[in-house]
Amino acid sequence: MRISKAWIVATKDMRVFLRKKYAIYSMILFPLLVSIGLPLVLLFVGARLSSTQLPIRMDAFSFFFLIGAASLPTVLASYSLVGEKIEKSLEPLLATPITDSELLLGKSIAAFIPPVGAIYISSVVFMVLANLVTHNTLGYSYFPNWTIGLILLLLAPLLAILAIEWSVIVSSRASDPRATQMQGLFVALPLLAIYVASEVGAISLDTKTLLIISGVILIADIILFFLSTKTFQREEILTKWT
């Protein structure tokens, strides 16, 4: 596999995303809401929470970045895959000397970099603002810590990969990017359940729990990798996708 070929596809796809307003808004809106909205919530609610309750709420808020990591890549992956289907550009593309795996990798890179980049940038803004508004109550800067470190550096990439692989499978049967996005949101649903469970105190989002969740997602990634590569084969794409 030649990474250079995959990168050519990835840069082309990212150039296309830059010209799709819906894709741009998706990449800006959610990270903006999370990075500014959540510190604002902490500003107004945080004063009523004790110094032991506040870190639990802040860890739970960090979990929103995972919801982003699970949902944002589906927006781009669906444009990248279903978009090719709509424009009927798969046939000339597959006639070039690129392998199926190079093409799939290129499309995955294009759907991975912008959302994960947006999440990383917004997480920095979130951490700075959250530290500012909670410093008085806690007496120290809560972020960065192991929890958000694991969330951003381990869980978020694993989830983004899962969302992309899922989108590849869903795209094979879809003819509208938005339908793929809706189905892609299934990846985010278990995370919402975990978030709610942590909010009501049913589970604690400590390092051990996050590592267990990471392990589960990694296994799901491996299973979906095989399923998505089986789906993404040129004959299958040309005769069944189009």
Next chain:
Amino acid sequence: MITIESLTKKFGEVTAVEELTFQVKEGEVFGFLGPNGAGKTTTIRMLCCLISKTSGEATIGDYQIGKATDSVQIRKMIGLVPDNVGLYEDLTAFENLDFYGKLYECPEGRRRENIERFLKMLELWDRKDARAGSFSKGMKQKLALARALVHEPKILFMDEPTANLDPESAKTVRDFIIEVKKQGRTIFLNTHNLDEAQRICDRIGVIKTKLLTVGTPEQLRESLSKPKTEIRLAQVTEALVSALKKLIPNEIEVSDNKLIIDVTEPDKENPAIIAAIASAGGLIQEVTDLVPTLEDVYLQIVKETK
């Protein structure tokens, strides 16, 4: 350049292409004619290594289709203009070509040179920075042609490149194909357009799942249709036809005030026929050699397979 031997493709129980055997020589324009669903696109897709064959063999240059290691080499040698142009509508004309040039590993200098050359040839250079989505159907087709040539392939596969184009755009595309032919490239052209096939192609294959015939347009005309002489008379009467049948052995068909007579060698037989008509009292107004068109040949071949 292209050798096909008993090539077959089945989709489940349905046979799309059966036992194709023919060759396409280097520098030749080979036309592939056939009705809808005849297997033309399936054949191109197999030859471009886009779908697998069920059985048989095909080689392009020194490479074999269906062999994983050869597929990438084959795709480097070929350019494809599919029936759906499949351009990236959000990218400009230049960006579309540049992307494909990069995928074909065309060095930057040559890539830019080729993009400029082909866009100028196709009268699109002034629109190089416009999005492909803003182009008319004809312009998109031209851009798809330039895309297929940006890496200067040895073989160009075209799947109905002038379908649904207005006459002016179709002519530009046809003229461009002739230019490409002059550069010595081998062209495999799927078409419905018989006039186009007759004008452009060196040889033609007629397909309807199986290959029905193959030859030059002249060979096809000669092999499948007998020459006829059409004679327009002032009036055709039954008495005239009966008298004529006694004088000449040829098959005679009457259509209004015309006699259509089967001939083997028009130059030798026509004077005798004319003399016979005159002696039977016919008043000849016009004599025409009826040369069968490729359309006649094609329709006859396809009809025979029904």
